[in-house]
Amino acid sequence: MRILLINPNTSSGVTARLHAAAANVAAPGTEIVPVTASKGVPYISTRAEEIVGGHAVLEILSEESTQADGAIIAAFGDPGLGGARELFDIPVVGLAEAGMATATMLGRNFSIVTFATSLGSWYQECVDWHKFSSRCVSIRALDKPFKSIDDVSEEKEDLLAELANTAVSEDGADVVVLAGAPLALLASRIRDRVPVPLVDCAEAAIKQMELLVTLKFRKAAAGNFRRPVAKSSLGLSASLSARLAHQDVS
Structure with missing residues (x-):
């Protein structure tokens, strides 16, 4: 199977990190195709940036989805996930969704641990959107600046481990995401430093x-994620405009 790994952030270093994590656990025969947004911000941390990233996701999918069996939106707030499920026929999962869903299979509740306090309110809205509020007991974040988004994991490793233990x-x-x-x-x-399961969301997503x-579900023809009616548009990429107009549908 061929899986798109879409990073809606513009950091290619983060994309490489995501790809490495997913590849560590992918089944033989799974091809992971990493794609980094060409427009936007190095890392999404606000609602406005989420909208920018969601647009990037839809553009990438409109260009690449016909050559893929599935796609992962590889940013924790899952920007563009609902729209992607509406427009495209392949299954699409979000990084946050996969991580939290996996956590609920490992314990009655989970905490989210992250690297910046600016992410907290957006992440809470993501938890609420996915209906995991009753299972998420806390969102804990570091409150110190970091040098590089590509290397924050190594730079703050000890502090993140401490924060997981605090959760x-x-x-x-029961689980830390x-x-x-x-x-x-x-x-x-x-x-080995935290006494409960730790979920790597890239591993969970793949x-x-x-x-x-593998389960070969059909595309929804009814309900919340059925394909919207055809509509013309202005100023969008040719591929996304065609997708909205159903010009790519037989």
Whole structure:
């Protein structure tokens, strides 16, 4: 199977990190195709930036989806996920969705640990959108600046491990979800320092996607994620405009 790994951030270093984490656990025969947004911000941390990233996701999918069996939106807030499920026929999962869904299979509740306080409110809205509010006992974030988005995982490794332990001891977390694309690969390095399961969202996403592709579900023709009616547009990429107009549908 051929899986798109779409980074809606513009950091190619983060894309490489996500790709490495997913490749570590991918099944033989799974081809992971990493794609980095060509427009936007190095890392998404606000609602406005989420909209920019969601647009990038839809443009990438409109160009690449016909050559793929599935796609992963590889940013923790899952920008563009709802729209992607409406417009495209292949299964699409979000990094946050896959990580949290996996966490609920490992314990009654989970905590989210991330690297910047600016991400907290957006992540909470993502938790709410996915209906995981009753299972998420806390969102804990570091409050110190970092030098590079590409290397924040290594730079803040010890502090993130401490924060994960705080989520366990003070919040009662059964599982800790390491949130944010730049934290891919961290779980394997600090696993022995935290007494509960740690979820690497890139690893979870590729395994969830392999499952969905294998099960061969049909595209929804009714409900919340059915394809919208055809509509013309102005100023969009040719491929996305065609997708909205159903010009690519037989």
